[in-house]
Amino acid sequence: MEKKAIGFLDSGVGGLTVVKEAMKQLPNESIYYIGDNARCPYGPRPKEEIVEFTWDLTQFLLTKNIKMLVIACNTATAVALDEIRKRVDIPVVGVILPGSRAAIKYSRNKRIGVIGTVGTIGSNVYEDTLHEKHPDVYTASISCPKFVPLVESNQINTSIAKKVVFESLEPLTKMGLDTLILGCTHYPLLSPLIKKVMGDKVTLIDSGAETVSEVSTILDYYGITASSQEKADKVYRFYTTGSTKMFAEIAANWLEVNDIQVEKAILPKNN
Ligand code: I24
Ligand code: DGL
Numbered sequence: 001m002e003k004k005a006i007g008f009l010d011s012g013v014g015g016l017t018v019v020k021e022a023m024k025q026l027p028n029e030s031i032y033y034i035g036d037n038a039r040c041p042y043g044p045r046p047k048e049e050i051v052e053f054t055w056d057l058t059q060f061l062l063t064k065n066i067k068m069l070v071i072a073c074n075t076a077t078a079v080a081l082d083e084i085r086k087r088v089d090i091p092v093v094g095v096i097l098p099g100s101r102a103a104i105k106y107s108r109n110k111r112i113g114v115i116g117t118v119g120t121i122g123s124n125v126y127e128d129t130l131h132e133k134h135p136d137v138y139t140a141s142i143s144c145p146k147f148v149p150l151v152e153s154n155q156i157n158t159s160i161a162k163k164v165v166f167e168s169l170e171p172l173t174k175m176g177l178d179t180l181i182l183g184c185t186h187y188p189l190l191s192p193l194i195k196k197v198m199g200d201k202v203t204l205i206d207s208g209a210e211t212v213s214e215v216s217t218i219l220d221y222y223g224i225t226a227s228s229q230e231k232a233d234k235v236y237r238f239y240t241t242g243s244t245k246m247f248a249e250i251a252a253n254w255l256e257v258n259d260i261q262v263e264k265a266i267l268p269k270n271n
Contacts, residue, residue, distance in 0.1 A: 003230055005030035005237075006215065007066035009057040012040035012242075013250045014148075014185025015072030018095065018208035020255055022070075023236075025212045026219075028226040030235045032064050033072075034265055037242025041148055042075040043117025043184075050119060054080035056267045058088065060239070063268065066090065067224050070215060074116050074183045074207065078123040091218050098214040099181050099207025100129040106203050107179040110134060113172045113202075114141035116183030117148065126183055140175050144168045144184075151186040157193065165193040173198060181205045239265035 006022070008015055012035045019033055034057050036042075042050050054076040061069060069092045071077045071084065077094030085092045103112045114126040121143035130137050146164050155161045172180070180202050182188055188206045195204060219225040226234070240247040240262060248262040 003030060003226065003233060004065055004067035004224075005032045005235065006068050006070060006219075007061035007064065008033040008070045008072045009054065009061060009076070010035050010073040010185060011042040011053075011076065012037045013247060013254070015208075016251055016254050017185050017188055017206075018070065018072040018211055021209045021212040022215065023255065026216060026226075028228055028231040028234060029219075030226070030230075030233075032061055032066060032237050032239070034060055034239040035241070035247060037240045037247060039241065041117070042073065043119050043148060044145065045075075045119065047079050047119075047123075050076060050079040051083050054084060055087070058084050059268045060265055062088065064237075068093070068215070068219065068222075070211065071095065072208065072211070073185060075119040078116075078120040078125040091222060093211060093215055093218060095185075095207045095211045096125055096129060096183070098210035099183065099205050100126060100133060102207075102210040103130065103179045103181050103205050104134050104137065106205065107137075109176065109178045110136050111138045111140075111175065111177045111179070113175065113177040113180040114139065114183050115144050115147075115169070115172075115180065115187065116141070118143045118145055120183050126181060140172060140177065141183075142168070142171060144187075147184065147190060148186050151189050156189050161190070162193060165190060166197050169194065169197045177202055179203045179205060181207060183207060236261070238262045241265050241267065 071094045077096045081094040121141050127139045244262040252260045
């Protein structure tokens with residue numbers, strides 16, 4: 001049978017946090033990734049635009065003959081997952097359901113916080129999902145629009161980063177939360193600071209890492225998991241709508257691999 005890859009899409013490089021986990025948990029699988037760096041960030045954009053852009057990326061990956069699609073971006077998942085599912089006939093997984101499920105699993109007092117971009121928090125999808133799954137859950141969510149620009153300017157542990165993270169999360173520290181969902185691809189990079197603000201008693205949930213466990217389950221369910229024999233012809237291919245050179249630098253550094261194949265993506269016209 002023909003070997004097919006798992007497709008990952010994201011607004012930029014943040015979804016590589018999910019890919020890193022996939023390379024670890026699913027070492028036999030081939031991966032195609034597209035990052036829309038030319039139009040990143042999605043967080044502050046209107047809904048219609050996010051759906052349109054996510055569909056562009058999906059169509060691009062479909063031309064590569066993928067067996068499953070992972071929307072590795074919280075904002076795109078919040079706003080576009082349902083619509084993308086309607087339009088394709090392969091399994092589609094987002095990052096929100098796995099993160100919510102893990103939060104309910106780990107929380108003892110069922111007081112759960114969520115942080116994300118303006119698009120993700122404004123959609124209410126995390127809160128709706130948590131309440132739908134558990135009737136007694138208390139949720140508090142806030143958008144942290146300053147966090148993505150912090151990470152993307154390489155400020156992960158500077159004094160400015162400290163100040164921004166402390167000020168942004170301050171309202172969440174008085175609510176008796178025992179679990180906080182990092183509802184954005186970039187936030188795991190700030191988790192040492194986030195931990196400091198929230199304290200030891202709060203468990204941080206990395207939705208990306210949780211998602212890969214779900215991907216594994218779904219591959220097994222459909223009987224489309226790559227076998228250990230397929231590992232030999234495994235490929236990792238990265239595409240970006242932006243600069244391939246800058247993408248390759250970040251990806252090589254983050255994924256800890258030397259030679260990384262990055263190509264410029266020409267998106268199909270959607271008319
Ligand atoms: N981290 C992210 N995006 C960036 C960055 C970063 N620059 C430094 N670091 N830039 O996201 C975004 C804009 N670029 C993207 C590529 O094309 C041109 C425009 C978080 C990455 C998560 C995997 C800091 C940094 C790094 C390497 C690894 C991790 C990291 F340089 F946080
Ligand atoms: N990938 C986005 C997310 O997880 C963050 C970056 C953006 O705003 O596009 O929400």
